[in-house]
Amino acid sequence: MKKIIILLVIPLLFSCQSKTVLGKYESSCYSIDSPSTILNLQKNNRFILIYPSSVEKVIGNWKTNQDTLILNSQFSVSLTDRDSTTYKKKYFFLVKSKKLINLENKKCFMKLTKQFIK
Numbered sequence: 001m002k003k004i005i006i007l008l009v010i011p012l013l014f015s016c017q018s019k020t021v022l023g024k025y026e027s028s029c030y031s032i033d034s035p036s037t038i039l040n041l042q043k044n045n046r047f048i049l050i051y052p053s054s055v056e057k058v059i060g061n062w063k064t065n066q067d068t069l070i071l072n073s074q075f076s077v078s079l080t081d082r083d084s085t086t087y088k089k090k091y092f093f094l095v096k097s098k099k100l101i102n103l104e105n106k107k108c109f110m111k112l113t114k115q116f117i118k
Helices: 002-015
Strands: 023-027 038-042 046-051 056-065 068-077 089-096 099-102 110-115
Touching: 046 068
Parallel strands: none
Antiparallel strands: 023 038, 023 110, 038 046, 046 056, 056 068, 068 089, 089 099, 099 110
């Protein structure tokens, strides 16, 4: 009987873990006529975070820790290489199904708009 209970509980534990879906995420908050933030989670743990209203993008690596998505930026680039600014910053998002909730601003969550094939 104990073996049956253990066999039933183990799949439940693994199914409760949040899974990060590769794809394009857009903010629920808008700036003028476009999402305030667009995030592309790519395979090989790369990401591009775009702020359309400021024409800025941040590139780096992502990883997950339980139900948290962590973005480690490597540098920021604007329109040209001459005005790029190098810095390192971490961004944290809570993963809830196909939504990413910004821990600094929970009102402007991001939702999956296009799923990428693995």
